[in-house]
Structures are given as C-alpha cells and as structure tokens.
Amino acid sequence: MDNSGYVAISRQAGLMRQFNALANNIANASTGGYRREDVVFAEHVKALDAGDPSISIATASRRIIDFTPGDIQSTGNPFDVAIEGDGFFLVEGADGPRLTRAGAFSLNGEGELVTADGRRVLDEGGAPIVIPPQADTFSIAADGTIAADGQPVGRLGVAIADPASLIREGDNVFRAEQGYEPAPDARVRQFAREGSNVSAVTEIARLIEVQRAYEAGQRFLEGEDERIRRVVREIGLSR
Template sequence: MENAGYVTLTRQSGLMREMETIAHNIANAATTGYRQQGIVFSEYIQAVNDGDSLSMAAARIKTTSNAQGILTQTGNTLDLAIEGSGYFQLDTPDGPRLTRSGAFNVDAAGDIVSADGHRLLDGGGAPINLPQGGSDVKIASDGTISLGDRLLGQVGIVEVEPGAALERESGVLFKTEAELTPAEDGKLLQGHLEGSNVDAISQLARMIEVQRAYELGQKLIEMDDERAKTAMQTLIK
C-alpha cells in the first residue's frame, strides 16, 4: 500500500511539473524567439519481496525544442532573425547569454541592445557600436554590418557543441558552460523577427491529456487512502 501510494504521489508531482511547463509554453506562444519546453520522464524499476517489480516514474529533465519559429517581415532595421541553427549572444550582468529573440535597438551609448538592455555581441564577444545617424545600416546574411562602404562589425551567430546542455534562465535567455562556435548554417535576416516555436494546438491537446491523467491519479490516491482507513478500522476492532 505504501509503495503504491508513493509511486502515485511521485507520478502526480511529475504531471504537475509537466502541466506547469505546458502552461508556460502556451503563455509564450506569441513571445518573439521563445523556444518550447518539454518534460522527459525517467523510470526506475526495483524488485520487491513478493517477486513483482515496483516502477517509479519522475519528471527529471526539461528539453528545449530547436524547431524553427515562423519568420515575420517587419522592415525595422534592427529586427534580426536567424534562419537555421544558432543563437545571438548577449552581454548580461550575469555573463554571456544566448537568445533567438532578435528585436534590437540602439542605446544612448550607440550599442546595439536587446529589449532588456543587454548588449549584442559580435563573433569575438565584443559589443557592437553604431555611429550616430546609423539608422540606414545594412546587415548581411552572415551578420556583417555596413553603412555605405564602411564596415562597422559583424553580428555573432553562435551554437553549442552537439549534445551540450542549454539551461533556460528566463523566457528567451539561455546559459551554457559549453564551448561556443560559429553557427554553420545560421543565416541572418534583417528586418525580420522569429516568432515563438510553440505548437499551441498540440500543447492544448497535451494539457487535456495531462489533466485527465492527474485526475485519475487523484482518484487512485483517494482509493488507496480509503483502503488504509478500512484496514486500520478492522485492526482496531
């Protein structure tokens, strides 16, 4: 009884984590550059005294979808989207962070910054500064920035080594301890933004499945609790 109750509670906890993740995805379905998250359940199987096995599943790993979001043309000079693999690199107070959100502007110092004020970095990890009146800059598909015949820098498009972990720090920011390298097939589009890659319909369908599974688990817990009460009453009598 105790084992069954523990397994059910563990499963319920995992379902709650998945429900929270799905709700977060749906809430960010319109967030520029947002990457859909998922939950991976791991299973632990242990033999018990009567010869049967005890299976325990827990939500232990969060995954991030690398599917391409929809690219929308905006016409804004510093709206940038990556078509293909790779991330923009930002300078934050906590160190370099990666993002696919390319809604940039220029701060008072002339640096290209994100919507949160984090400076955009070039391939070498340095900020990119634009001269006053540089609203007519052109940004090529390889990230090269030019104003007329003058080269001003190059937007860095980086990626992590295969299999390296990306840890989501906030909605559109990621951190990693892995080595960063130039993205091999990332292409920059000026005047475009990449939308969220959340598949809202599939997420809503999954939310319904998880909710039903959670409700079934609650019923099993209640039944197990009732059996325990009946057993206790029998022993007392």
Template sequence: MDTMIYTALSRQSGLKSELDIIANNLANASTTGFRAESLVFSEYVSQQSRTRDSVSMTDIGARIIDSSQGALRQTGGTLDIAIEGEGYFQLAGAEGVLLTRAGSFASNENGELVSLEGRQVLDEGGAPIFIPPNARDISVASDGTLSADGAPLSVVGVVAPINATAMARVGATAFAPNGPVEIVEGATLHQGFLETSNVNPLEEVARMIEVQRRYESVKSFADREHDRIKSVIDTLGR
C-alpha cells in the same frame, strides 16, 4: 504509507510539472523568439532484488527545448534581425553569456547593439557590437555582417550549445547554455524581420487535456488506494 501511494504521488508531481510547462508555452504563444519546452520522464528504481520488492517512481529526465523554426514576421525595423536555421544570438548579462532567438535590437546611448532588456549583443568572437552614432545606413547581410554606410563593422554571432539539453531558461526568451558553445555554419540572417514563437497552440491545448486526464486518473487511483488502506486499518483495529 504504502509504496503504491508514493509511486502515484511521484507521477502526479511529474504531471504537475508538465502542466506548468504547457501553461508557460501557451502564455508565450505570441512572444517574439519564444521556444516551446517539453519534459522527458524517466523511471527511478530504488532497489532491485529477487527477495525484496523494488520501488519504481517517475522522475524528470530532461527538459527539451523545441528547436523547430518559428515563422518570420516582417517588421521593417533596421535593427530587427531574425535567424533562419539553427543557432542563437549571444547576449552579455550578469549571469554570463545568454542565448536568444529574439532579435529585436536597438542601439543604446553608448552606441552598443543591445536587446530589449539592455543586454549587449555579441559578435562571433564574444565582443560587444558598436554602431557609430552618426551612421545613416545600417545593413545586416545574410551571413551576419553588420555594416554602417557601406563599411563593415562586425559580424553578429550565431552560436549553438554543444549540449542542448543543458540549456536553462532565463526569463521568457533567453537561455543559459551551461556549457561551451560553437559557431553555427549555414544560418541565414534576415534584417527587418523577427521570428515569432514556435508554439503550436492547438497542439499545446491537446497536450494539456491529455495531461489533465492522466492527472485525474492517478488521483483516482491514489484515492482508491487510500480507501483500501483505511479499510484495512479499521478492520484490524476492531
């Protein structure tokens, strides 16, 4: 097959991956704590030589998580917590520590603060947070200090990965950091609020239309190149 066909196919594969990302963003435009994702493409050159042709193909360089702030929606829930600023809550799971911006929490039968999926919410030191079963007044200060009936219990951990590009999505709203994390200074926590998705549906629809047009353009090129090769083969075979 001609190298131009390989090049076109690599581009189509990349555009399809980008369409999948956009579709997932749109599907989660109303998901609490969801962070939009995008792709960064790079060029892969198979060889460089003055005497031989090189082959240049499209490659996915990185997946980028949009860190822009989502709007805060007031819920009034005692254990609903939103982060204003950088950072993520820490969750314990079978996969290890996970990060999330979805702060809809609850207290399970063991008194542990957990996410909607049942994962333990961790404090600054990476330990589970316990709430006394007989506590009447639960409060969360702006610095993350969680108190029960006026007595401080723990500090809700807010961390960020040192290498943000290494993060991998786990489900809709959680991420595996795939590397060390550090405590975030300056983040503000809001009790009784949740952060909405930071997806901009209008921008995503515009991106989808643009990517679809590029995909169709590459397909048209590949079809013409296929017809050209077929025509050459037919001519030589006569």
C-alpha cells in the same frame, strides 16, 4: 502509506511538472524566438527487501527543449534580425555570453545594439556592437556584417552549441554549459523576426490530457486512502 501510494505520488509529481512546462509554453506562444520545452518521464526501479518484488516509480526530473525553428515574419524594422537555420545570437550575460534566437533588437542611449530586455548584442569577438550616432542608414548583410552609411561597423556574433548542453535562463536566453563555436555559414535576415515554435492549440490539447491524467491519479490516491482507512477500522473492530 504502501507502495502503490508512493508510485501514484511519484507520477502525480511528474504530471505537475509537465503541466507547469506546458502552461509556460502557452504563456510564451507569442514570444519571439522562444523554444518550447517538455518533461521526460523515466522509470526508476527500486530493489526492496530480500524476497519482495522490486518497485517501479516514475521520475520526471529532466526537461527537454525543442529547438525546431519558428516561423520568420517580415516586420519592416531595420533592427529586427532573424537567423535562417541553426545558430544563436551572442548577447551579454552576467558571467559570460549567452545565446538567444530572439532578434528584436534596438539601440540604447549609448548607440549600442541591445535586445528587448536590454542585453547588449555581441559581435563575433564578444564585444558590444556600437552604431555611430550620426549614421543615416543602417543595414545587415546575410552574413551578419553590419554597415552604417555603407561602412562596416561590426558583425553579429552567431554561434552554434550542443542542444543537450544548453540551460534555459530568464529573458529567453540560454547558457552553453559545454561552450559554443562560431557559426561561419550562418545566414541572417534583416527586417524580420523569428516567432515562437509553440503551437498554442497543440499545447492546450496536451495540457487538457495531462490535467485529466492528474485527476485520474488523484482519484486513485483518494481510493487508496479510503481503502487503508477501512482496513484500519476493520482491524480495530476485530480486536
């Protein structure tokens, strides 16, 4: 394969990664607190042998996450909570707290506040939040303070972190590679959920663009393959 083939294949690989990212965004367009992601294309210039020009190859090995807030909608469920502005809820992780914007909470059998996938929600000190089973009323103030029958039982842990250090994991949570800090000025809203920040229409349109670009690249590769085969045949006939 000559240099043009390697250049085209590198572009095709990047487009496939972008296609998968867009498809994942569309699949999560209705997932509460989901943050869309995309692929960053960069140019990798490789020096060749002395006297030969360099070769430029596309790379798309890094994904970026869009942390634009999603729309907040009222639900009437007292265990639904949304963050207004920056910040993430602290939730349980296998090897330390994780961060999420998905605030569709509920109670498990032990009276602990948990996420939709069963992770325990943590307070500002990193401990699980337990609601007394005999409580008749449950409320969450704007500063995250939780009260049962009018008595404080904890405060939601809300943290901020450098977006560039956040690594997406499963279950719509993030791991903060460089740590996180408490968000003392964060405000939350009870009886509400934050939706995904994905615009399905926009993502579908971009998906079609990427698919067309990939198909054009495939046609180029097929043309290059035929050109090389033709050259080989002509060389063979000339001997």
